[in-house]
Amino acid sequence: MKVALFIPCYVDQLYPQVGLATVRVLEKLGVDVVYPEDQTCCGQPMANAGFASDAAPLARRFLEVFGGFEHVVCPSGSCASMVRNHYDALIPGAPGLEAVKRATYELCEFITDVLKIGRIAGRFPRKVGLHQSCHGLRELRLGSSSERLEAPYSKVASLLSSLEGIELVPLARVDECCGFGGTFAVVEEAVSCMMGRDRLADHVKAGAEIVTGTDVSCLMHMDGLARRAKAPLAFRHVAEVLAEAMP
């Protein structure tokens, strides 16, 4: 199976190791990976700030770059959701949009739903806190949200907990937002940082050594707060955890 890698701009620029880990995980699972080099950004920063007309050309560009691939896989729930749930508002009815929307997956979702792999052979003997990033959770439905009364599930937690030796620590607030929120992180700096610190405290109290999640943006925000506060927490994208665990 062949997939096109969609690496969000901030991962490309700031967290290249997360992109590499994504490649490794997919390849170890037997997938052929290609990286279309013309990609830049899906347009989410502009779209979320309300600037639809600035985001639309980037959405169109995305269709040009990724149109024609059967599967597009992204190590970010938020960027995958941008394509699937918000492009309609930006470029309604654009030719090829439906196909690209259908093709685009967040990494753990792709492993679970397309590759139909439920267990990952690997070992990760650490205490891990899972941060459930909001757009992955409530827009892509990677897991059940705590607000909805449905049978609990989490694609990310299932994959992680299949690793040998891992301990997923129980949090007091299992899916509260970390306060990153794109431009929210700077526009509402005070609230954003308090939200992030509250998440950190929850993970520390639960005994986590490592906090993981599907979105580096949230991890970047919490890591920035943790380093400033010298909190004893490390942050790894879920692709990094899986790549490190897989033999």
Added chain:
Amino acid sequence: MSDSLPVLRSDGRGHADRAAAFLRDEPHAHWHDQAVWFVRAKRDRAASAVPEWERLREVASRIKAHTQARLADYLEEFERKATAAGATVHWARDADEHNAIVHRILSERGVTRLVKSKSMLTEECHLNPYLEARGIEVTDTDLGERIVQLAKEPPSHIVMPAIHKKKEEIGDLFHEKLGTPEGLSDPTRLTEAARAHLRERFMAAQAGLTGVNFAVAETGGFVVCTNEGNADMGTSLPPIHVACMGVEKIIPRLEDLAVFLRLLARSATGQPCTSYTTHFLGPMRGGELHIVVVDNGRSALLAREQYRRALHCIRCAACMNTCPVYRRSGGYSYTYTIPGPIGIVLATARGVDGHASLPFASSLCGSCDDVCPVKIPLHEEILTGRRDLAERGLQPMSKRLGMRLAALVLRVKLLYLAAGATARFLGRNLPRGVLYARWNPWGRQRELPPMPRETFRQLYRKERRPRV
């Protein structure tokens, strides 16, 4: 409010500054977060006792959508049935008309002492100051409302109006206003004191005013839900009852209550039902019942498709309780009658002036959408609000230019690569004092991300990949 396009002017950093001020007392902000989260947790427990919870939400949302589509018919049916039952129905186009009607009803009957039970609509219309300026003494009889009324403050939450006040603050307030012993902060004793004080007001009142939770078209009756029984006291002691409702309170059938009543109290406070769920149909014997039906911008909202569903709201406040921003910024940071996610949507959609910062007071986490008992897509509507502001040129110039520039750079791969390389180079080489200077709100409380020498695409290419 007219039907013309809303006027919205910038309020600068508005909410962000007010939130920062609230957070300056961090222990208090933590206390507020936890007090409100406690209610969210209670809601979770109550909702999880109802196996068909998600179906109820879906049905409630559909009933609301159906009713909206035939609102005029249902309102007429309600008027007919209510009138037949002996009530008098009044129609108010806006807040001014509403206030004038209520005042006329009261003054024509020589009423100078009114007891009120909680009604967000009368807050929205600023009824209290209107009546007080015309010589009518208004007593809010809901405990939380009475507290904020005594403190001369607006409510900071739509179900728990005084949630921002600790019991010690309430003790001080009651000491000053009601003469309770100094330093008394025991909630039970404070409540007793309030009750004794309110009882005098109830006994002396000549009319009672209530809000309306649900008005039933097929019967002409309506339902008021409270926990303190104050609406019942206020409507059974004095002979005149004035009930004020927004047009969106209408539901078609009595049996629809079986859906909404199960959702409302559980969502609001985590109770299976409110302590008092009172049905009113016509006046009490020898008394009068006046129902004031208010539009005040609601039909204009109905005409705007992207915001229409905000009118489904049953004012349970669950979206406030779950909102990570509301819990940490307090109700006043919104400076709108209704705070939290639904307040953002209503203020933006209805174009209330001076609230242009509100759509940005959200991390768009979507928790509100999932908690809302009538399934209003709140975070999407907040995003729509941001788009509205941008389209009408109401976002700050610096932001507009910044976004335009970023979009241009990101569209051209070479520019994107050059900009990224430059930023990372500067990030690695500028002195800390410059990087973390005032210009950088990210760095005030956070470290910047790593600034690696190589991008993913460079490393990937090195790793033997064929180019596509």
